[in-house]
Amino acid sequence: MTHTAHGCQDGERVVIFDTTLRDGEQSPGASMTLEEKLEVAELLDQLGVDIIEAGFPIASPGDFESVCEVARRVKNATVAGLARASEKDIDRCAEALREAKRARIHTFISTSPVHMKYKLQMEPARVLELVASSVGRARNQVADVEWSAEDGTRTEIDFLCRCVETAIKAGATTINIPDTVGYTTPQEYEQLFRTVRERVPNSDKAIFSVHCHDDLGLAVANSLAGVRGGARQVECTINGLGERAGNAAMEEIVMALKTRHDILPYHTNIDATLLTRASKLVSAVTSFPVQYNKAIVGRNAFAHESGIHQDGMLKNAHTYEIMTPESVGVTKTSLVMGKHSGRHAFREKLKELGYDLGENALQDAFNRFKDLADRKKFVYDEDLVALVDDEIVSA
Numbered sequence: 001m002t003h004t005a006h007g008c009q010d011g012e013r014v015v016i017f018d019t020t021l022r023d024g025e026q027s028p029g030a031s032m033t034l035e036e037k038l039e040v041a042e043l044l045d046q047l048g049v050d051i052i053e054a055g056f057p058i059a060s061p062g063d064f065e066s067v068c069e070v071a072r073r074v075k076n077a078t079v080a081g082l083a084r085a086s087e088k089d090i091d092r093c094a095e096a097l098r099e100a101k102r103a104r105i106h107t108f109i110s111t112s113p114v115h116m117k118y119k120l121q122m123e124p125a126r127v128l129e130l131v132a133s134s135v136g137r138a139r140n141q142v143a144d145v146e147w148s149a150e151d152g153t154r155t156e157i158d159f160l161c162r163c164v165e166t167a168i169k170a171g172a173t174t175i176n177i178p179d180t181v182g183y184t185t186p187q188e189y190e191q192l193f194r195t196v197r198e199r200v201p202n203s204d205k206a207i208f209s210v211h212c213h214d215d216l217g218l219a220v221a222n223s224l225a226g227v228r229g230g231a232r233q234v235e236c237t238i239n240g241l242g243e244r245a246g247n248a249a250m251e252e253i254v255m256a257l258k259t260r261h262d263i264l265p266y267h268t269n270i271d272a273t274l275l276t277r278a279s280k281l282v283s284a285v286t287s288f289p290v291q292y293n294k295a296i297v298g299r300n301a302f303a304h305e306s307g308i309h310q311d312g313m314l315k316n317a318h319t320y321e322i323m324t325p326e327s328v329g330v331t332k333t334s335l336v337m338g339k340h341s342g343r344h345a346f347r348e349k350l351k352e353l354g355y356d357l358g359e360n361a362l363q364d365a366f367n368r369f370k371d372l373a374d375r376k377k378f379v380y381d382e383d384l385v386a387l388v389d390d391e392i393v394s395a
């Protein structure tokens with residue numbers, strides 16, 4: 001087994017495509033200033049993200065400028081920009097990426113019946129023509145071109161295969177099949193990748209990619225299923241930021257691959273110890289709070305309050321933790337003192353605060369702590385100090 005600074009490197013490599021600055025920023029109220037985007041991009045680069053989607057250059061002068069600036073500053077990752085299947089979009093995107101060390105044009109068009117009929121108001125034959133012309137135009141400007149079938153999971157399979165075949169023929173190097181509206185399920189998504197890869201000639205010439213939204217809370221499960229179906233790029237965002245219910249959360253994908261390497265034998269290049277920092281930064285610049293019980297990066301992700309759990313944790317951390325807090329950049333597990341806490345954790349907490357009480361005093365203090373915890377939602381260290389000092393004075 002090969003181990004590096006970023007963990008186990010066994011199994012096939014999965015490329016991480018971060019779209020916090022593009023799809024994440026499309027989340028209502030999540031817009032970031034140029035300076036904030038640059039700070040996030042720098043940290044994403046440090047994290048080891050392979051591709052940073054920096055924005056949608058045609059969308060506004062501000063978006064164009066931030067893609068240019070991210071492209072100029074990022075040292076290691078490929079920088080991608082988004083473009084619809086139009087000449088103007090693609091040329092503007094190429095222009096924004098001009099100074100990138102490695103540039104990718106990501107072009108997309110809708111392929112599902114409902115999108116083609118109502119949104120694009122185009123016949124499938126016209127969509128196919130645009131797939132060929134947009135990918136071809138992008139390929140004339142950069143070597144790395146990603147093509148996405150928007151609303152791919154609600155696309156008729158024969159048509160999806162024809163579009164993918166056309167995109168590969170025109171030079172696409174990555175084929176993304178997004179679950180744009182968070183509609184699919186793990187089994188179905190895995191099978192979709194198997195079918196498309198089997199049926200499309202020369203499918204091995206492109207890397208297949210997952211891009212999942214979380215409308216049914218399945219974005220991470222679907223992404224992992226897509227990888228099992230043969231995808232080797234995962235599109236995701238920090239904290240799962242994104243349109244409506246959000247995108248697949250990078251921290252969850254990375255830690256699922258690390259923690260369940262036994263059944264998901266793939267690795268990424270991500271330095272997981274920076275995940276908490278990235279989560280805090282994205283939360284701060286977007287003013288989107290991270291829910292307390294959010295997997296991996298929520299403030300309760302490594303906190304234990306119940307007496308049974310605290311007792312187990314004090315005996316062996318494997319009892320209630322499947323990964324270490326340090327592995328995602330959290331200094332340590334916290335045993336939170338509350339009404340569910342037991343004597344074992346209470347004694348340890350007092351020791352940590354510098355108190356070593358005899359059995360009777362400990363029991364008295366513990367009883368008073370329980371009374372307090374029934375009245376107070378959070379019991380802080382200061383409350384415990386006051387409670388024990390009272391105990392010592394009245395003894």
Ligand code: KIV
Pocket residue numbers: 023108148149150151176178179180181211213
């Ligand atoms: O969800 C989606 O389909 C997208 C595409 C533009 C890739 O974000």
Ligand code: ZN
Pocket residue numbers: 023178180211213
């Ligand atoms: Zn999306």
